Amino acid sequence: MTAANRQNFLERVRKAVAEVNRPGDPKLPLPHTWVGRSKIDSDLVTAFCSALQRAGGISHAVESWSEVSPLLRRLIHESGGKNIVLSRGDWQQRLDLDWLFRHGPWKAWLTPLPCSDTGEWDSANDNDALKRQLFAADVGITGADWLIAETGSVVLLSRPDQPRSVSLLPRVHIAIAESRRVLPDLYDLFNVCSPADLTANLIIITGPSKTGDIELKLVTGVHGPEQIHVIVARETTELSERAVLLSSTAP
Amino acid sequence: MTDYARQEHREFVAASRAALSDGKLQLALVRLTSTLTAANRRGYDSLPESAQVREQARQIKLRTLANLPRYLEQLEESVRSVGGFVHWADDARQACNIVCDIAWSHGVKRAVKAKSMTTEEIHLNAALESAGIEVTETDFGEFVIQLAKERPSHIVAPAVHHTRESIAGLLSNHLGEPVPDDAPTLAKTGRRILRQKFFAADMGITGVNFAVAETGTLVLVTNEGNGRLTTTWPRIHVAVMGMEKVIPRWRDLPVFLKLLARAATGHPLSVYTSLITGPARNGDLDGPEELHLVILDNGRSKVLASPFRESLACIRCGACLNACPVYRRIGGHAYGGIYSGPIGSVLTPLYSDISHNPHLPHASSLCGACQAACPVKINIPHMLIGLRELQHEKKRNFWEDLAYGLARRVLQRPWLYRLMGRLLRWTLRPLSRDGWCCRLPGPVAGWTQSRDFPAPTRRSFRQLWKREMKR
Numbered sequence: 001m002t003a004a005n006r007q008n009f010l011e012r013v014r015k016a017v018a019e020v021n022r023p024g025d026p027k028l029p030l031p032h033t034w035v036g037r038s039k040i041d042s043d044l045v046t047a048f049c050s051a052l053q054r055a056g057g058i059s060h061a062v063e064s065w066s067e068v069s070p071l072l073r074r075l076i077h078e079s080g081g082k083n084i085v086l087s088r089g090d091w092q093q094r095l096d097l098d099w100l101f102r103h104g105p106w107k108a109w110l111t112p113l114p115c116s117d118t119g120e121w122d123s124a125n126d127n128d129a130l131k132r133q134l135f136a137a138d139v140g141i142t143g144a145d146w147l148i149a150e151t152g153s154v155v156l157l158s159r160p161d162q163p164r165s166v167s168l169l170p171r172v173h174i175a176i177a178e179s180r181r182v183l184p185d186l187y188d189l190f191n192v193c194s195p196a197d198l199t200a201n202l203i204i205i206t207g208p209s210k211t212g213d214i215e216l217k218l219v220t221g222v223h224g225p226e227q228i229h230v231i232v233a234r235e236t237t238e239l240s241e242r243a244v245l246l247s248s249t250a251p
Numbered sequence: 252m253t254d255y256a257r258q259e260h261r262e263f264v265a266a267s268r269a270a271l272s273d274g275k276l277q278l279a280l281v282r283l284t285s286t287l288t289a290a291n292r293r294g295y296d297s298l299p300e301s302a303q304v305r306e307q308a309r310q311i312k313l314r315t316l317a318n319l320p321r322y323l324e325q326l327e328e329s330v331r332s333v334g335g336f337v338h339w340a341d342d343a344r345q346a347c348n349i350v351c352d353i354a355w356s357h358g359v360k361r362a363v364k365a366k367s368m369t370t371e372e373i374h375l376n377a378a379l380e381s382a383g384i385e386v387t388e389t390d391f392g393e394f395v396i397q398l399a400k401e402r403p404s405h406i407v408a409p410a411v412h413h414t415r416e417s418i419a420g421l422l423s424n425h426l427g428e429p430v431p432d433d434a435p436t437l438a439k440t441g442r443r444i445l446r447q448k449f450f451a452a453d454m455g456i457t458g459v460n461f462a463v464a465e466t467g468t469l470v471l472v473t474n475e476g477n478g479r480l481t482t483t484w485p486r487i488h489v490a491v492m493g494m495e496k497v498i499p500r501w502r503d504l505p506v507f508l509k510l511l512a513r514a515a516t517g518h519p520l521s522v523y524t525s526l527i528t529g530p531a532r533n534g535d536l537d538g539p540e541e542l543h544l545v546i547l548d549n550g551r552s553k554v555l556a557s558p559f560r561e562s563l564a565c566i567r568c569g570a571c572l573n574a575c576p577v578y579r580r581i582g583g584h585a586y587g588g589i590y591s592g593p594i595g596s597v598l599t600p601l602y603s604d605i606s607h608n609p610h611l612p613h614a615s616s617l618c619g620a621c622q623a624a625c626p627v628k629i630n631i632p633h634m635l636i637g638l639r640e641l642q643h644e645k646k647r648n649f650w651e652d653l654a655y656g657l658a659r660r661v662l663q664r665p666w667l668y669r670l671m672g673r674l675l676r677w678t679l680r681p682l683s684r685d686g687w688c689c690r691l692p693g694p695v696a697g698w699t700q701s702r703d704f705p706a707p708t709r710r711s712f713r714q715l716w717k718r719e720m721k722r
């Protein structure tokens with residue numbers, strides 16, 4: 001498309017706007033408000049869990065990190081998954097996942113990383129084979145950048161160590177996070193995550209993939225995961241850390 | 252009326268009749284619209300201060316529209332700065348050409364598409380297909396519609412007019428093997444077919460629910476996840492947006508997200524809200540290599556310059572359709588355009604020409620249910636009346652003008668008004684029995700065809716008033 005085309009387009013819009021606008025019409029955007037922000041009195045983890053259940057997901061609140069590993073094992077067994085893919089994150093450092101990679105009637109693998117110094121993929125890496133593998137995965141395990149108590153949502157930013165496919169392609173998605181990641185309301189997400197933090201893809205996942213297109217009956221798993229589990233590990237240091245997380249200014 | 256308009260009118264009446272006598276469709280429509288209307292109310296109830304949130308959303312939209320050029324330029328700049336390309340399309344043809352050009356220059360053979368009204372509006376599928384590119388709709392309902400070679404009948408539930416059996420028939424036709432007709436199997440089958448399409452596609456085409464000028468973020472909302480799949484593995488992502496979809500700032504976005512799903516389905520959020528800021532970044536394993544944003548006018552600047560500007564604030568939630576007593580009976584196909592229901596009755600004539608589809612502004616009882624359900628409180632009834640007025644200005648009706656002209660003369664003269672009232676009472680009295688006239692003669696016979704007319708009282712209000720005052 002040519003520059004002239006763009007000019008014409010914008011000129012037309014300018015004229016159209018001028019036709020109806022009055023001289024005194026406001027030019028500035030509205031000031032931000034937090035109108036409609038939910039007031040959650042109960043514990044945020046509990047509120048998150050019940051919102052997730054309402055959205056059709058399955059929540060697991062555990063008291064400490066030591067409980068996560070056995071729970072994960074049980075969930076994988078129950079899913080009957082054979083091909084398990086994990087994205088990376090600091091949550092893994094807090095778990096002993098030896099059993100996952102060594103034993104078990106399944107194949108578990110971590111998504112690969114680009115060369116650390118250049119950020120480029122090395123040419124030996126066969127992207128097509130990787131794609132095939134990802135499409136074949138039936139359980140995907142991720143961390144969570146944030147959880148939202150109001151809606152029961154899991155928020156993930158795409159990064160080299162956290163590709164989009166892991167929470168999207170498998171039948172079962174399991175997200176693991178510590179409790180300080182729980183934000184009270186959707187507004188808080190747009191506060192703690194500033195434009196500068198954005199990567200190519202920020203996804204807010206609220207429940208399992210679903211459709212009502214067949215005679216209005218709700219069916220899950222039509223494209224994305226048919227099951228979503230979220231494991232929230234409570235931490236004792238929770239309060240002080242969340243205070244840091246939420247310290248950005250309110251409007 | 253032009254011949255074309257007359258033809259449209261006939262089609263509208265015929266399609267409405269057909270819909271009304273289709274028992275299965277009636278049942279589906281009643282179930283769909285009453286479930287979703289209840290969900291809409293529940294959605295607002297679950298949101299604290301929902302009235303203020305709606306007002307906030309409305310004001311943001313109206314202010315953005317009033318300063319649209321500025322935000323469009325800012326959006327362009329932001330999308331470019333994160334590595335995307337921006338294209339400007341005056342009309343449907345230009346938009347289709349742009350998308351086809353992108354496809355050609357990248358050697359695209361197969362494209363997948365996530366549900367989008369805008370691409371329906373420009374008939375993109377036909378354009379791509381005639382350019383030799385296979386396009387697959389990936390929303391389950393849209394896929395069914397595509398197999399059946401039909402048009403969507405509802406913004407949120409495009410295949411509401413299909414049953415389990417008819418879907419199974421379409422899928423087994425496509426696969427060449429029988430498919431059982433229970434819902435979970437149908438969904439699984441759809442998943443299997445469409446996963447192959449996603450795997451093989453080189454181009455993903457989507458609409459845009461909101462575009463944030465500040466950050467260049469394109470927002471895509473789906474429940475099935477096809478929006479995500481469309482934008483994860485295909486090499487190229489093309490997003491087509493109507494120019495009114497831009498909102499100013501990052502922090503304006505939650506106001507709309509809080510409303511959209513609640514108004515549409517009663518849920519606090521749709522399942523997948525994708526915030527896409529540019530193509531895949533350095534080191535990303537998946538995500539498109541290129542992102543193209545096509546900004547479409549196609550009649551919108553005309554609306555922007557008219558008293559109907561407010562209609563551009565629509566966020567396509569579908570709530571007004573479900574609330575509308577006319578839509579609830581005749582369904583989406585009768586409206587003849589891409590946009591159906593009350594907002595369709597406003598948009599379809601405005602985007603094309605108001606002499607087209609002359610019946611649409613009249614396909615409403617002006618009950619106001621649409622405005623009450625609308626998350627951005629668009630005054631649809633007001634605009635429908637406005638459209639009727641324009642139609643009248645354009646094409647005056649001799650008899651209507653005569654009748655109103657006479658009425659004006661009568662109403663200006665009290666003595667004449669009294670005389671006419673008395674005359675009317677005298678003529679009607681012999682025609683009525685037991686307090687009702689059941690059959691009026693001549694040109695006014697139509698009035699009593701399906702209802703009775705109350706018989707006139709013996710004395711006029713003025714006479715009664717005089718008597719009361721004397722006492």
Ligand code: SF4
Nearest residue numbers: 565566568569571625
């Ligand atoms: S007019 Fe309002 S209710 Fe109707 S689709 Fe648009 S936003 Fe929704």
